[in-house]
Amino acid sequence: MALTREQIAERLASVGYIADRELPVVLHLMDMLGRPLMLEGEAGVGKTEVAKALAAVHDTALIRLQCYEGLDQSTALYEWNYQRQLLAIRARESEHADPRAVEQDIFSERFLLERPLLAAIRRNDKPVLLIDEIDRADEEFEAFLLELLSDFQVSIPELGTIKAESIPRVILTSNGTRELSDALRRRCLYHYVDFPDVERETRIILARVPGISTSLALQIARMVEGVRKEELRKVPGVAETLDWAAALVGLDIANLHDDPEAVHETLRCLLKTKEDRARLTPEVSARLLGKVA
Amino acid sequence: MCCVPPEAADYSALGDAIVARVSDFMRTLRANAFAVGLKEGEDAARIATTPLAQRPTTFRAALKAVACARRSDWQKFDDIFDAFWLGRGMRRIVPFKSNAESAKPAERRPHTGAESEQRPAPSLGDQVSGEGADSADNTNPLARMEGASRAERLAETDFRKIHDPEAIAEAHALAARLARTMRTRRERRERARLKGRRLDLRRTIRRNISHGGVPIELMWRKKKRKPLRLVILLDASGSMSLYTSVFVRFIHGVLDNFREAEAFLFHTRLVHVSSAMREKDAGRALERLSLLAQGVGGGTRIGESLATFNRWHARSVIHSRTCVMIISDGYDTGPPEQMAAEMRQLALRCRRIVWLNPMIGWDGYSPKARGMQVALPHIDLFAPAHNLKSLAALEPYLARL
Numbered sequence: 014m015a016l017t018r019e020q021i022a023e024r025l026a027s028v029g030y031i032a033d034r035e036l037p038v039v040l041h042l043m044d045m046l047g048r049p050l051m052l053e054g055e056a057g058v059g060k061t062e063v064a065k066a067l068a069a070v071h072d073t074a075l076i077r078l079q080c081y082e083g084l085d086q087s088t089a090l091y092e093w094n095y096q097r098q099l100l101a102i103r104a105r106e107s108e109h110a111d112p113r114a115v116e117q118d119i120f121s122e123r124f125l126l127e128r129p130l131l132a133a134i135r136r137n138d139k140p141v142l143l144i145d146e147i148d149r150a151d152e153e154f155e156a157f158l159l160e161l162l163s164d165f166q167v168s169i170p171e172l173g174t175i176k177a178e179s180i181p182r183v184i185l186t187s188n189g190t191r192e193l194s195d196a197l198r199r200r201c202l203y204h205y206v207d208f209p210d211v212e213r214e215t216r217i218i219l220a221r222v223p224g225i226s227t228s229l230a231l232q233i234a235r236m237v238e239g240v241r242k243e244e245l246r247k248v249p250g251v252a253e254t255l256d257w258a259a260a261l262v263g264l265d266i267a268n269l270h271d272d273p274e275a276v277h278e279t280l281r282c283l284l285k286t287k288e289d290r291a292r293l294t295p296e297v298s299a300r301l302l303g304k305v306a
Numbered sequence: 307m308c309c310v311p312p313e314a315a316d317y318s319a320l321g322d323a324i325v326a327r328v329s330d331f332m333r334t335l336r337a338n339a340f341a342v343g344l345k346e347g348e349d350a351a352r353i354a355t356t357p358l359a360q361r362p363t364t365f366r367a368a369l370k371a372v373a374c375a376r377r378s379d380w381q382k383f384d385d386i387f388d389a390f391w392l393g394r395g396m397r398r399i400v401p402f403k404s405n406a407e408s409a410k411p412a413e414r415r416p417h418t419g420a421e422s423e424q425r426p427a428p429s430l431g432d433q434v435s436g437e438g439a440d441s442a443d444n445t446n447p448l449a450r451m452e453g454a455s456r457a458e459r460l461a462e463t464d465f466r467k468i469h470d471p472e473a474i475a476e477a478h479a480l481a482a483r484l485a486r487t488m489r490t491r492r493e494r495r496e497r498a499r500l501k502g503r504r505l506d507l508r509r510t511i512r513r514n515i516s517h518g519g520v521p522i523e524l525m526w527r528k529k530k531r532k533p534l535r536l537v538i539l540l541d542a543s544g545s546m547s548l549y550t551s552v553f554v555r556f557i558h559g560v561l562d563n564f565r566e567a568e569a570f571l572f573h574t575r576l577v578h579v580s581s582a583m584r585e586k587d588a589g590r591a592l593e594r595l596s597l598l599a600q601g602v603g604g605g606t607r608i609g610e611s612l613a614t615f616n617r618w619h620a621r622s623v624i625h626s627r628t629c630v631m632i633i634s635d636g637y638d639t640g641p642p643e644q645m646a647a648e649m650r651q652l653a654l655r656c657r658r659i660v661w662l663n664p665m666i667g668w669d670g671y672s673p674k675a676r677g678m679q680v681a682l683p684h685i686d687l688f689a690p691a692h693n694l695k696s697l698a699a700l701e702p703y704l705a706r707l
Contacts, residue, residue: 017357018358018364034363034367035367035370035371038358038367038368038371039367039368039371041358041368042353042358042368042371042372045352045353045356046349046352046372048349050371053376053377082626087508092508093508093511095507095508095511096507098511099507099511099519102519106519112518116515189377189621189622190621190622191622191625195341195375198341198375198376199341199343199346199375201375202371202372203370203371203374203375203376203379203380204371205374205377205380
């Protein structure tokens with residue numbers, strides 16, 4: 014059953030993911046058109062969270078493949094368990110077993126190591142397959158993935174072709190460290206995940222940080238928006254915002270204006286490079302704080 | 307159609323009209339440099355018949371996901387959608403018309419640079435040729451900020467005089483030699499070999515089935531090699547104008563011969579010129595380049611250009627095996643502190659920086675320009691180059707990088 018846009022939006026909210034307005038439409042389309050979804054955006058805007066939320070919405074498993082340079086079929090798709098195969102051959106040898114039977118046996122399910130892509134294909138509950146940071150994998154893998162995403166079948170020479178039990182919902186994420194091929198881009202639906210606006214970020218903080226007041230959440234969201242507009246090398250993401258909010262709650266700060274010094278000190282935790290820290294002087298944080306009502 | 311939601315009963319009657327209108331929209335997108343094909347058209351038509359099409363916001367979100375393939379598309383889409391379906395914003399976009407007067411042959415909009423039309427008021431130095439739109443788009447937000455600079459010369463430098471077949475052939479030959487000699491590196495990915503470092507169990511078993519599984523012939527895995535990527539930043543400012551022509555030819559050769567190479571031109575701002583220079587026909591490539599490089603021949607802002615590069619391009623063009631080649635005389639009109647900071651950043655990202663300076667060839671030259679002074683500590687190879695011959699002499703050094 015395909016969920017309608019409203020149902021998806023509702024369920025996303027109930028699993029604690031505060032989506033922008035367009036995301037539910039896109040997730041609805043994924044099911045309708047049966048196409049993978051490509052998510053792009055800065056690091057830390059919650060691309061991976063989308064996949065987790067989607068799995069929760071449809072109440073299925075999330076299977077994750079983290080890409081890296083040098084990722085190849087045997088780590089992504091399947092591999093034979095060679096050590097066990099060798100042992101099995103040795104064991105049968107002493108029994109003088111029929112060689113055909115031995116061969117049949119060692120290339121059976123028992124000796125197959127399932128890797129994420131194969132696992133996703135063989136499940137029958139339409140799992141969510143998250144292919145994380147596809148831009149880190151190299152071009153060869155991208156081409157292979159393209160083939161898999163169009164047919165959803167894998168051929169293992171010794172076992173034959175394995176067809177997908179159900180087409181998984183595929184989400185690809187990219188940080189833009191490498192330009193992806195046009196073919197892959199065109200196969201996918203596209204959604205750019207931006208930093209949330211103040212209102213959405215406030216709702217995210219309220220949903221994720223227990224025991225925080227609405228007014229403080231709003232102040233934090235405004236402040237972070239200001240920080241993001243500064244010329245920084247690493248712009249703080251949503252995860253950093255949440256950390257900061259948790260820190261402020263932990264320090265019992267109810268209003269940012271009460272303790273500008275602590276705000277400045279904790280705010281620096283959002284910044285991950287030395288240059289950025291140097292740039293965010295007490296004057297800057299006071300100026301930002303001044304803009305927060 | 308999305309402004310006036312049709313009654314459910316009207317759906318079938320409206321079906322053809324909707325499809326025609328959607329295909330008009332797809333053509334409008336294509337005219338605006340979107341890569342939408344048949345598949346996207348089909349999907350869009352399907353969406354148009356679902357309840358999603360009843361509200362502009364959901365209809366827009368749905369078509370957006372289908373039609374966009376990258377961030378630049380994503381940013382343009384809303385304006386185009388609003389102009390086409392809701393008739394607001396973007397004064398100058400003229401959508402395709404057909405359906406109503408479908409008896410008439412489809413009326414084609416005169417093909418003007420769709421890219422520049424969308425911008426409210428393109429500044430003079432900000433013109434981009436239609437095909438090169440994608441790559442140039444990345445630099446544009448910044449380029450526009452810097453566009454009204456003091457020193458920018460709006461006259462178009464004529465790259466066409468560079469179009470001398472012999473010289474181009476020579477440049478290509480040199481680049482080809484370089485591409486061959488520049489060493490490749492071993493990477494983490496492995497492939498099977500007869501000799502190697504690690505045993506390849508899978509292939510060993512396959513190969514020894516005929517020996518009853520006794521591993522007699524062993525297969526090994528060996529690291530694959532990865533080619534060097536060359537990123538060239540060419541200074542095209544006034545002080546370099548004598549040499550620009552030589553190096554433009556060289557760049558054309560490099561992009562043609564290296565498996566992986568990118569090229570940028572900078573003067574008062576930075577322009578990504580790879581797509582223009584990849585044109586096989588040298589004449590066309592240079593024509594496109596001269597369009598891209600308007601403003602060439604003014605003052606240099608090396609620091610700012612490097613900042614643009616570090617901020618917007620470095621992440622996608624620099625990988626672990628990249629050599630950055632800067633060709634400049636080092637006369638920077640910007641503050642030396644910025645130059646120093648950006649050079650440091652660049653050096654962090656890539657391990658090899660080559661700086662070719664045409665001035666070194668001159669008698670009595672020493673790198674006294676302030677920009678050059680602060681850049682020197684971060685450079686791996688600092689060498690003279692003022693023509694192709696001197697570049698060829700560098701070959702052994704470049705090959706060792």
